[in-house]
Amino acid sequence: MKALMAMVSVLKTPPQALRVAGWPLIGGLAGALLVTLLFASGIGAISISPMACVAILADRLGVELGVPFTEQQRAVLLTIRLPRVLLGALIGAGLALAGATMQGVFRNPLADPGLIGVSSGAALAAVLCIRANGWLLGKSGEALAAYQLPIAAFLGGSLAAYVAYRLARREGTLSVGRLLLAGIALAMLTEALRGALIFAASDDQLRSVTFWSLGSLGAASWLNLSIVAALALPAMAWLWRLARPLDALLLGEAEARHLGFDVTTITRGAMLAATLIVGSSVAFAGIVGFIGLVVPHLIRLAAGPSHRTLLPGAALLGACLAVLADLLARTVVSPAEMPLGVVTASLGAPCFLWLVLRERGFWS
Amino acid sequence: MMLEARQISVILGGRRLLDDVTLTVAAGEVTALLGPNGAGKSTLLKALAGDLKPAQGAVYLDGRPLEAWSLIERARRRAALPQDSPLAFPFTAFEVVLLGRAPHVALRETPQDIAIAWQAMQQTGVEHLALQRYPSLSGGERQRVQLARALAQIWEAPPDGAARWLLLDEPTASLDLGRQYETMAVARQLAQDGVGVVVALHDLNLAAYAADYVAVLDRGRIAAEGRPEDALTPERIRSAFGLEVAVTPHPRHGRPCVIPLPPPMPRARSRLERRLRLAYPPAP
Numbered sequence: 001m002k003a004l005m006a007m008v009s010v011l012k013t014p015p016q017a018l019r020v021a022g023w024p025l026i027g028g029l030a031g032a033l034l035v036t037l038l039f040a041s042g043i044g045a046i047s048i049s050p051m052a053c054v055a056i057l058a059d060r061l062g063v064e065l066g067v068p069f070t071e072q073q074r075a076v077l078l079t080i081r082l083p084r085v086l087l088g089a090l091i092g093a094g095l096a097l098a099g100a101t102m103q104g105v106f107r108n109p110l111a112d113p114g115l116i117g118v119s120s121g122a123a124l125a126a127v128l129c130i131r132a133n134g135w136l137l138g139k140s141g142e143a144l145a146a147y148q149l150p151i152a153a154f155l156g157g158s159l160a161a162y163v164a165y166r167l168a169r170r171e172g173t174l175s176v177g178r179l180l181l182a183g184i185a186l187a188m189l190t191e192a193l194r195g196a197l198i199f200a201a202s203d204d205q206l207r208s209v210t211f212w213s214l215g216s217l218g219a220a221s222w223l224n225l226s227i228v229a230a231l232a233l234p235a236m237a238w239l240w241r242l243a244r245p246l247d248a249l250l251l252g253e254a255e256a257r258h259l260g261f262d263v264t265t266i267t268r269g270a271m272l273a274a275t276l277i278v279g280s281s282v283a284f285a286g287i288v289g290f291i292g293l294v295v296p297h298l299i300r301l302a303a304g305p306s307h308r309t310l311l312p313g314a315a316l317l318g319a320c321l322a323v324l325a326d327l328l329a330r331t332v333v334s335p336a337e338m339p340l341g342v343v344t345a346s347l348g349a350p351c352f353l354w355l356v357l358r359e360r361g362f363w364s
Numbered sequence: 365m366m367l368e369a370r371q372i373s374v375i376l377g378g379r380r381l382l383d384d385v386t387l388t389v390a391a392g393e394v395t396a397l398l399g400p401n402g403a404g405k406s407t408l409l410k411a412l413a414g415d416l417k418p419a420q421g422a423v424y425l426d427g428r429p430l431e432a433w434s435l436i437e438r439a440r441r442r443a444a445l446p447q448d449s450p451l452a453f454p455f456t457a458f459e460v461v462l463l464g465r466a467p468h469v470a471l472r473e474t475p476q477d478i479a480i481a482w483q484a485m486q487q488t489g490v491e492h493l494a495l496q497r498y499p500s501l502s503g504g505e506r507q508r509v510q511l512a513r514a515l516a517q518i519w520e521a522p523p524d525g526a527a528r529w530l531l532l533d534e535p536t537a538s539l540d541l542g543r544q545y546e547t548m549a550v551a552r553q554l555a556q557d558g559v560g561v562v563v564a565l566h567d568l569n570l571a572a573y574a575a576d577y578v579a580v581l582d583r584g585r586i587a588a589e590g591r592p593e594d595a596l597t598p599e600r601i602r603s604a605f606g607l608e609v610a611v612t613p614h615p616r617h618g619r620p621c622v623i624p625l626p627p628p629m630p631r632a633r634s635r636l637e638r639r640l641r642l643a644y645p646p647a648p
Contacts, residue, residue: 107452248466250453254415254446259517260439260467305453308472 022309029316036320040327041081048073084220085323091285092322093315094232094277099292100314101239101270104246113278113292117186121160122153122282124190127197130208150283157279160186174264214339215286217326224284231280235273243307289341290348291318365391365426365527372421374407381407383584391527391560394551396571399581400605405564409533413444439467441522442529443514451498457509458494461485464516484516503538532563548574568622580604596620
């Protein structure tokens with residue numbers, strides 16, 4: 001072998017072009033996210049120029065920049081715009097990251113972060129909560145009342161994911177195929193239960209349910225933002241470690257094991273992280289569709305399927321798109337607000353369709 | 365340094381796929397698993413790889429039960445090539461081969477890993493496909509890319525000097541004649557460097573050419589094993605495959621050469637005869 005190796009190494013050295021590239025893309029997206037955040041914070045009923053935004057933030061940190069701004073601008077930016085924009089970025093990044101992870105685990109580019117039952121379980125719990133509103137309000141204090149819906153949604157989502165996990169587990173190993181089937185069956189079942197509850201709901205309750213299930217960032221506040229961040233950020237940071245195992249998993253479950261990765265551990269970790277991310281974002285923003293499905297796909301088309309660029313790329317692009325979609329949702333029909341899910345789906349679906357039809361070779 | 369299956373039985377879905385099979389594979393040799401379809405070649409390979417847990421018996425790697433080794437320890441000394449490798453995501457061929465270095469990589473691949481992946485591709489003759497998307501490759505090209513991935517995985521001996529193992533499930537199934545022999549030459553070269561190669565094959569002549577040791581499986585049991593000269597006799601081949609063969613020494617390398625002797629073809633009818641039969645069908 002030594003002689004052979006010496007021979008081949010003389011023949012050719014690996015061209016540098018073969019190296020997995022993608023850092024320019026990540027850098028570009030990070031820059032785009034910063035610009036998006038800055039502009040989105042400035043646009044709305046009270047307009048704040050990007051420079052004034054920076055000045056207000058600097059002033060908050062005790063640095064004088066010499067750009068004039070009014071007290072009203074300052075209050076609007078710090079108490080309304082900033083938490084909303086940051087919540088949008090966090091949720092968009094989380095959903096896209098969870099979507100990319102699930103697509104890797106299921107080895108299917110059409111997988112959705114909700115596939116393991118999180119969003120459907122959360123939706124059922126939310127409807128249950130809205131239906132039981134009067135009863136719960138009487139029993140609990142006012143402080144808890146504002147948070148009963150997020151708590152119910154988070155618990156419902158986690159419970160559904162756990163049920164899917166238990167169903168897919170057999171003799172200590174997790175079967176991805178069974179997980180997929182269990183998730184689909186659970187989604188159908190919770191959908192039916194939700195339908196039954198909606199059928200018996202009053203008109204007011206129906207309206208709340210519909211608005212909730214279309215998603216909105218209207219509930220953004222510093223407190224909500226920090227709750228979501230506390231739940232989702234550690235999970236997102238942990239998903240980073242899954243990049244290489246997920247690449248290996250795309251080759252097949254047996255192949256990943258042969259390469260030294262424990263498929264059951266990977267799948268369980270990915271599920272736990274996705275549950276925390278999707279559960280917390282559904283709890284505070286309702287169901288925001290399409291970001292988790294489409295964004296990873298866009299990054300894959302641009303930079304290939306390697307999770308090392310896919311995961312950070314999807315997180316950054318998801319954050320950008322969610323902030324932009326929320327910007328549209330709150331400005332287009334101002335002073336009213338469009339549901340966020342309507343914006344993401346109506347922009348996302350044609351985009352997705354165009355890409356899929358263009359990339360025929362990818363699918364056939 | 366041995367890879368052993370000790371009296372293993374594998375039962376899947378109520379079917380006994382392997383029945384009390386004992387096989388010892390030595391490092392530095394090519395061992396070929398032969399046998400008709402459904403005889404248990406792939407099952408035995410999967411059991412040796414640790415993908416299937418035997419209902420009875422156990423697989424031992426260097427004297428220790430396979431389960432006692434951690435996945436990463438196994439991955440550093442043993443590579444496996446499955447029969448087919450569907451991969452829907454558009455990785456480049458080079459990225460696929462580089463994944464073979466995963467058990468050796470701490471944070472990200474070093475230039476040395478990249479050089480190894482490249483050399484592995486050169487060895488299986490696929491370096492010109494490096495930047496092609498894997499799903500766009502032909503079946504034979506995919507097989508050679510996957511072989512390069514397996515080679516990259518066990519490119520260097522482990523630091524403790526332990527033996528390396530390569531399990532190949534029909535690596536020549538979609539290859540043209542020349543590539544089949546090239547692939548087996550790669551396997552031979554690896555064995556010369558101390559790697560224990562186990563390969564499931566259909567082509568008896570390919571096995572006789574490349575293998576130091578062959579095991580003929582039949583209905584889940586080992587029907588014959590030994591050096592190709594001893595194990596590949598006309599009687600054994602007839603009883604395992606149900607085909608009459610002649611075995612002669614190969615004119616080039618002297619190992620057994622198997623010539624199939626199928627029953628004579630039915631005589632072709634002449635055109636006139638066919639017309640007559642159409643016009644006047646024989647009475648049933």
